[in-house]
Amino acid sequence: MSSRKVRSLARNRIELASKTTTAKGGSPGLVNQIVPVAMSRVRQDVLTWKTALTMAGKTEKPKRFLLMNLYDEINIDGLLRSQVGNRFLKSLACNFQITDKAGKLNEEVTNFLQDKIWVNEINKAILGTVTHGHSVVELDWIKKLNNVETTKPQLGAKLLKRQNIDPKEGIFYPDYRDDKGFAYREMREFGTWILEFGDPEDLGLMNCAVPHVLFKRFAQSCWSELCEIAGIPPRVMKTDTQNIAMLRRAERMMKEFGAAAWFIIDENEAFEFAEATKADGVVYESLMKFCNNELSMLFNGAVMGQDTKNGSRSKEASMQETLQTLVNSDLSLIEQYWNAVVIPALINIGIISGDCVFSYPETKDIAQLWSMTKEAMQKYEMDIEWMNSTFGLKILRPLQAATAPATNLSFGEGFFV
Incomplete structure (x- = not known):
């Protein structure tokens, strides 16, 4: 299918979904109800951390805003940000694919989702459950992109501030300093326009x-x-x-x-x-x-x-292997939430349809594969098309075997004897 036809089908699907589905039944959305609160930049200490843990662990009306404010405060540490980015950016940079249940690639849906900003925002929210323990994302049709009016509505994804969420009770607080909130899990938009990820009891790696x-x-x-x-x-x-x-x-x-x-x-x-x-x-x-x-x-x-x-070189290589194990675990986490939460929501909204399975292509060790390929080339004929796509080569055709120059036998076969 041509790229022009894929883009046309994607635009038609967006227009149909925006016309047939009213985002959150006309409600203003949770993001727009959040009351802005100035964050105090006072010196933090261990007592602040223990107080925040006590508030987050209360049996009745637990509040996490002190703990999440502390997470935001320590997140300005240079090494902490570099280590988190070193791990999560690898996952965000990986290309995914959408297949049917039989494993056949759906190029239309894959190309449609591959370059969408809201897809990246959803993936960041899923990875945020590793650091913060919990994430709630709200989908909505947006008419402004970078403060510029768009001719057609586009889907957007926004992370609800974790300070305003109590994942244990499933309560959303428009003003986290107040005790007035409502159960977001009981809203009709939950599971379609409001997506939840993570363990409500987990406080994430940031707590450590x-x-x-x-x-x-x-x-x-x-x-x-x-x-x-x-x-x-x-x-x-x-x-x-x-x-x-x-x-x-x-x-x-x-x-x-x-x-x-x-x-x-x-x-x-x-x-x-x-x-x-x-x-x-x-x-x-x-x-x-x-x-x-x-x-x-x-x-x-x-x-x-x-x-x-x-x-040392060997030490850094073993560390990269350890990091890759964690990255593979993060990719598996993204796959699970997409197939269990995100794809059903997109089908209900009307963004995609049919049997869709989110997955990442299996990674290959190119260096080891090339070494095995070179050994096999000594005895077997290789598929040129496969080698070009796997190793990025531009092989046209096999080289012709060089022919030896004809021997001048005019002096007889025994001339050099």
């Missing part, structure tokens, strides 16, 4: 990362204070403090010392640098390194990249 980020911030703060105190040796100026003129002149010279590193003093005055402290910050550096290693182990299963002192 909180103490390490907080301790690292503490060590970094103490180390920076040490640098401020002991990084530059203090300057000492001895003068007659009873003489106001000499005292003022000494103060002026000390203030201007950075711009003019010389001055003239009286014979009764003296200037020297005090001996700096012997502390070099090794304790703080060790604590920060420990916290970084724990974060890397938590999200990627190994200390990767940053340990350049003790690193």
